[in-house]
Amino acid sequence: MSSALTNLTIGDCRSLIEKREVTALSLAEEYYAHIENQDARIGAFLTLSKERALQQADRTDRMAVEGQLLPPLAGVPVAIKDVMSTRGVRTTAGSKSLATYIPAYDCTAVARLEAAGAVILGKTNCDEFAMGSSNENSAFGPVRNPRDRSRVPGGSSGGSAAAVAADMAVAALGSDTGGSIRQPASFCGVIGLMPTYGRVSRYGLIAFASSLDHIGPLTKTVKDAATILKTIAGRDPLDSTSADVRVPDYVAELEQPLGALKLGVAQEYFGEGLDDEVRHAVESAIDRLKSLGCEIVPLSLPHTAYAIPTYYIIATAEAASNLARYDGARYSFRAAGVKSLSEMYRRSRDQGFGAEVKRRIMLGTYALSAGYYEAYYLKAQKVRTLLARDFQEAFRKVDAIVTPTSPTAAFRLGEKSDDPLAMYLADIYTVTADLAGIPGISVPCGETQQKLPIGFQILGKHFDESTVLRIAHAYEQASQTAS
Amino acid sequence: MKITEKDVAYVADLANLELTAAERAGMLRDLNSILGYIERLNQLDTSKVQPMAQVSGGLGVDQSKPGSEGFACASREDVVEGLRKSLPQDVALQNAPDADGTFFRVPKVIER
Numbered sequence: 354m355s356s357a358l359t360n361l362t363i364g365d366c367r368s369l370i371e372k373r374e375v376t377a378l379s380l381a382e383e384y385y386a387h388i389e390n391q392d393a394r395i396g397a398f399l400t401l402s403k404e405r406a407l408q409q410a411d412r413t414d415r416m417a418v419e420g421q422l423l424p425p426l427a428g429v430p431v432a433i434k435d436v437m438s439t440r441g442v443r444t445t446a447g448s449k450s451l452a453t454y455i456p457a458y459d460c461t462a463v464a465r466l467e468a469a470g471a472v473i474l475g476k477t478n479c480d481e482f483a484m485g486s487s488n489e490n491s492a493f494g495p496v497r498n499p500r501d502r503s504r505v506p507g508g509s510s511g512g513s514a515a516a517v518a519a520d521m522a523v524a525a526l527g528s529d530t531g532g533s534i535r536q537p538a539s540f541c542g543v544i545g546l547m548p549t550y551g552r553v554s555r556y557g558l559i560a561f562a563s564s565l566d567h568i569g570p571l572t573k574t575v576k577d578a579a580t581i582l583k584t585i586a587g588r589d590p591l592d593s594t595s596a597d598v599r600v601p602d603y604v605a606e607l608e609q610p611l612g613a614l615k616l617g618v619a620q621e622y623f624g625e626g627l628d629d630e631v632r633h634a635v636e637s638a639i640d641r642l643k644s645l646g647c648e649i650v651p652l653s654l655p656h657t658a659y660a661i662p663t664y665y666i667i668a669t670a671e672a673a674s675n676l677a678r679y680d681g682a683r684y685s686f687r688a689a690g691v692k693s694l695s696e697m698y699r700r701s702r703d704q705g706f707g708a709e710v711k712r713r714i715m716l717g718t719y720a721l722s723a724g725y726y727e728a729y730y731l732k733a734q735k736v737r738t739l740l741a742r743d744f745q746e747a748f749r750k751v752d753a754i755v756t757p758t759s760p761t762a763a764f765r766l767g768e769k770s771d772d773p774l775a776m777y778l779a780d781i782y783t784v785t786a787d788l789a790g791i792p793g794i795s796v797p798c799g800e801t802q803q804k805l806p807i808g809f810q811i812l813g814k815h816f817d818e819s820t821v822l823r824i825a826h827a828y829e830q831a832s833q834t835a836s
Numbered sequence: 837m838k839i840t841e842k843d844v845a846y847v848a849d850l851a852n853l854e855l856t857a858a859e860r861a862g863m864l865r866d867l868n869s870i871l872g873y874i875e876r877l878n879q880l881d882t883s884k885v886q887p888m889a890q891v892s893g894g895l896g897v898d899q900s901k902p903g904s905e906g907f908a909c910a911s912r913e914d915v916v917e918g919l920r921k922s923l924p925q926d927v928a929l930q931n932a933p934d935a936d937g938t939f940f941r942v943p944k945v946i947e948r
Contacts, residue, residue: 457927550891564890590912590919594890662874673851680852682942684931694945699854711853712866718851719839719867732877734887739880741888773866774873790891815891 359387359520363429363577366523367470370417370428377410377417377428381472384430388474388521396496397506397516399435401475402442406430409472426584427470432522434513435476436483437463437568438557442473446559447481447491447509450679450686450705460557461592462526462568462585469584474522477512481707482676483528483561485509486536486779489770490709497766498540500805504763507537513571514541524572524581528558530565531664532759532783535795538571539758539808542797544825545571546578549816550790551596553582554589562671563594565664565787575826578794579603582818598816606819607826614824616647617751621657622782628761634799634807635757638828641835642755645827650751654743657785659736661777664784666720666733672710673717679705712773741789744812752820754812756782758795762805782810792818796825798832838868 358380361369369375385403392398413428433439436446438456445451459467467473480490488496488511496511498504499519506515510527514537517525527534529547538545546569553568560566570581583603589595618639623632643649681687681701688700706714720729747754760781769776786793792815795808813821844864848855855863912918925938934941 454931457923457930656880659877659880662877665870666874677852681933682940685933687933691943693943695852697943698852702852703854706853708859708862711855711859712863714851714853715844715847715863716867716870719843719847719871722847722850729874731887732882734889735882735885736877736880738885738888739882741891774869777870 358383361523362574363426363523363572363580366429367423367425367427370413371423373417377413377472378407380428381406381410381430381474384474384521391519391521394497394502395499395515395519395521396494397477397512397519397521398432398475399445399447399478399493399512400443402439402473405442406472406474409467413470413472424468424470425580426466429471429523430474431466431471432474432477432513432516432525433463434479434510434525434527436479436528436559436561437526438559439463439473439476442476444476444559445493446483447479447493448705448707448710449492450701451559452492452686454684456557458557461554461589463557465585466526466581477510477516477525479512480509481710482559482672483509483530483533484672484709484713486532486776487764487766487769488512488537489766490707492707495766498763500542501763501803504765504805505540507540507759507763509533509537510545510571511537514538514543514545517541517543517571517573524570524577526568526581526585527571528561529567529569529783529787530561530668531787532780534567534569534571535783535793535808535810536759536780538795539797540763540806542806542808543571543573544575544578544797545569545795546582546818546822547786547793548582548586548818549596549792551594552598552792552816552818553585554592554595556589556591556595560675562668563675564671565668567787575794575796575822575829576604576607579607579822579826582822596816601819603819603822607823609823611646611823611827614647614753614820615650615751616642616824617650617652617747617754619652619654619657619747619754619756621654622756626760626778626781627757630801631757631759631761631807635755635809638796638798638809639755641831642824642828645831647824652747652750652754654747654785656736656739656743660740660785660788661781663733663736663740664780664788665716665777666729667737667788669713669717670720670730671717673714673721676706676710676714681705709773737788740785744785744789744791748814752813753824756810756812758782758808758810762801762803762807786812791815792821794821794825796828839864839871
């Protein structure tokens with residue numbers, strides 16, 4: 354029943370409510386009805402937070418009736434990836450170990466969205482502890498790609514991407530540690546933005562790899578991504594790594610002319626393994642940007658081939674440390690019938706974690722263990738420096754870098770689930786930005802012959818989301834005019 | 837550098853995991869495959885490269901304070917309940933698998 358109301362942007366929602374053509378309450382109820390109808394086929398949501406959503410919608414409606422100035426996200430129905438803590442609403446991280454966990458506090462990004470008027474519809478499915486590239490690692494079952502149900506939505510923010518793509522939310526929050534916002538956005542045909550590391554507070558985000566985790570929006574338009582980023586960005590005393598850097602008005606800056614921006618195209622992102630249809634679509638997108646006045650500058654990011662091995666050491670090492678807290682004692686799953694404390698730890702973790710999470714804990718623990726720390730962890734930290742330097746060098750010459758988001762369009766469920774290494778390689782074009790801490794956005798740029806969405810990625814300088822968004826917006830406007 | 841069944845058992849123990857025999861066999865295969873791929877890092881000479889633990893030590897620099905160190909803005913007064921209130925005891929115990937109203941309850945610690 355995709356009625357007119359379930360295909361709205363943030364701006365549409367706010368103005369309809371402001372003009373009192375629709376109430377926030379009826380809008381929320383309409384989205385819930387749509388979820389009820391559609392989500393059994395997709396599996397995007399794990400928990401609906403109806404009570405909290407309807408209370409919030411009611412508050413907005415009362416403000417509208419009183420003629421008060423409505424906040425920027427007034428009445429906008431949003432979905433939250435289930436790795437972000439929500440007070441009073443079950444938060445599982447896609448894991449059996451947190452299947453009944455109800456946080457006592459809100460993630461800062463969620464609190465800021467709600468303070469800006471957003472209506473939190475519910476929590477979206479994801480790979481367990483955000484570890485995966487297909488959403489098949491959720492303890493609560495996979496999410497299906499709304500474009501083709503035999504295919505994955507990407508991961509780990511698969512539920513958030515699918516919810517937006519299937520009109521079950523106007524926008525969603527996801528998290529990105531190695532590509533988990535941008536890759537599912539490209540697989541589902543929506544916008545996915547990973548901000549600079551430190552741009553958005555990680556307080557209340559269930560930690561996977563602390564030096565790599567980012568929160569960001571998945572939306573239908575670039576403008577909506579800019580609106581959400583503006584709302585959630587900025588210093589938060591509760592996250593000591595959140596940066597004290599001015600938050601610009603990303604929405605206002607979208608409309609500034611592109612001018613003669615220099616866009617880098619790195620040969621390493623167009624090599625072996627890139628699907629021909631994806632290559633063609635991304636090259637067409639680059640041509641379009643050129644026709645908008647951008648200058649295309651060929652360049653090299655020579656250490657790109659080392660990004661995946663570097664990532665899988667650093668991310669798993671940090672994960673092994675972060676996941677030590679799931680001990681079965683305080684808030685996570687406890688195995689039944691355990692007779693001693695050490696048995697409680699081992700059995701609870703054995704039964705609470707899925708196969709991929711255990712694999713990563715093992716890899717990370719090995720990489721940090723005595724005798725191997727220097728060969729693996731320290732080596733990876735040094736290569737991370739080289740990867741970050743590649744980008745520093747490149748950004749002396751260009752304003753942004755354009756690449757494919759993923760080497761292929763959405764693959765089939767089960768296609769890669771027996772081969773962890775093949776799955777890891779799905780992140781080959783996205784992990785570099787996480788390691789360097791720079792912002793990146795995935796923007797839809799066409800379809801394969803089988804009608805599967807293709808996305809391209811724009812990477813920018815630290816804290817230069819404005820330029821990334823401006824290029825994405827100009828491209829989006831130009832493609833809409835063309836089609 | 838191939839890892840062995842003994843290594844898998846040792847690492848599982850460090851990670852507080854038990855793993856079934858089938859899981860251990862799968863782990864041996866997968867870890868060797870991934871570590872084999874990771875070997876390619878040794879193609880790079882990193883003897884003169886500094887390790888990178890964080891994206892930038894400069895991200896948290898407080899612009900208003902001259903000479904501010906990285907993450908200077910992260911420092912705060914050392915006071916009880918400085919940034920936020922502590923959780924009340926009953927709320928903190930709410931998600932516990934087993935609690936007695938005051939403490940988390942766990943099986944006995946001393947095993948012999």
